Amino acid sequence: MSYSPYDLMQMAVDIVNDSPHPTNKIAATISGAGPDGAPYALARTNGWPAPIAEKIGMDTDIGNSSGTVHAETACILDAPKTKAAKIFITDPPCPNCVKNIAEAGIKDIYIDHKGFDKDWAKRRGDTFESMALRMCERSGIEVYEIWRKEQRVEPILEIFKGYSPPLEKPAxxxxxxxxxxxxxxxxxxxxxxxxxxxxxxxxxxxxxxxxxxxxxxxxxxxxxxxxxxxxxxxxxxxxxxxxxxxxxxxxxxxxxxxxxxxxxxxxxxxxxxxxxxxxxxxxxxxxxxxxxxxxxxxxxxxxxxxxxxxxxx
Ligand SMILES: [Zn+2]
Missing domain, CATH: 3.40.140 (Cytidine Deaminase; domain 2)
Structure with a gap:
């Protein structure tokens, strides 16, 4: 199994409209090696975990949190092993997902170029620049923008070879x-x-x-x-x-x-x-x-x- 970054981004794009979210439909693909070394790729949308959707519903917050799990986090929770995995996202990730991505040991983020054109991405662009990218830089995560049709990838953030982030109080x-x-x-x-x-x-x-x-x-x-x-x-x-x-x-x-x-x-x-x-x-x-x-x-x-x-x- 050998997928190109374009195939892996396409896997996310192919399911994004399955997202149950009425306005922010987002999908991601995670690709890495499982505990047995076998390569895997799986894609998820954002959405409500089944027990929450069924028993509480989609209109109720849980405490001060929405009841949804974001696509990136859903990928991590369902992946066999995320160390050194790559993640392909239809939209720029929020800071909370970047924290999860860093803690999960993912080293590369690819973002579909169309994700930067959406209204809400523009509104949230400042948190992407000011927090998500800053966190990626400190955590040693490379970030790329990807054009599927043109088969082009350009770095948004490159990390020095050999950079290893300070690791305080690891789990x-x-x-x-x-x-x-x-x-x-x-x-x-x-x-x-x-x-x-x-x-x-x-x-x-x-x-x-x-x-x-x-x-x-x-x-x-x-x-x-x-x-x-x-x-x-x-x-x-x-x-x-x-x-x-x-x-x-x-x-x-x-x-x-x-x-x-x-x-x-x-x-x-x-x-x-x-x-x-x-x-x-x-x-x-x-x-x-x-x-x-x-x-x-x-x-x-x-x-x-x-x-x-x-x-x-
Ligand atoms: Zn998120």
């Missing part, structure tokens, strides 16, 4: 015994992270081995807490712990065991929506009174009340 991944006692792992992680919030999961690799993954909130790869700000208007440079776990699992080609996902506090609205998008429907929460903001607990209640998410104790 942890540690092999663990299959019979690892979950509460023991959680107690140890509480000691390790001290007062920081964190998330922890047990995942399985391609060979069926168990790996414990855990993470605290952190700025996007390439940013360090000493020198960098955390926010720019509506967008934050930080990734929340559950989101980092989802992206870490994707990067390493791991499958999170739905029965073993733990968050020390109530996840944010966006973490919860992405979790559902990843097909996870159970979580244990250390302190249900603790949350980053007031929207997480509201989102949690909506999802639990709708029978989409179970809280385990």
């Amino acid at each position: 942890r991944a540690v092999a663990c015994a299959p019979e690892a006692y979950e509460e023991d792992l959680i107690a140890k992680a509480h000691k390790f992270y001290a007062s920081e919030p964190f998330a922890l999961a047990i995942a399985h690799n391609h060979d069926g081995e168990s790996i414990m993954i855990s993470a605290e909130p952190h700025l996007v790869i390439g940013y360090t807490s000493e020198t960098d700000t955390h926010e720019d208007g509506k967008y934050s440079f930080a990734l929340e712990p559950v989101n980092r776990l989802l992206m870490t699992a994707a990067r390493k080609g791991l499958t999170i065991d739905p029965a073993y996902l733990y968050s020390s506090r109530v996840p944010s609205s966006r973490e919860l929506v992405n979790m559902i998008g990843a097909g996870l429907n159970q979580i244990s929460i250390g302190d249900t009174q603790s949350a980053r903001d007031e929207f997480g607990p509201r989102a949690l209640k909506q999802l639990v009340d709708a029978g989409i998410l179970n809280i385990q104790n």
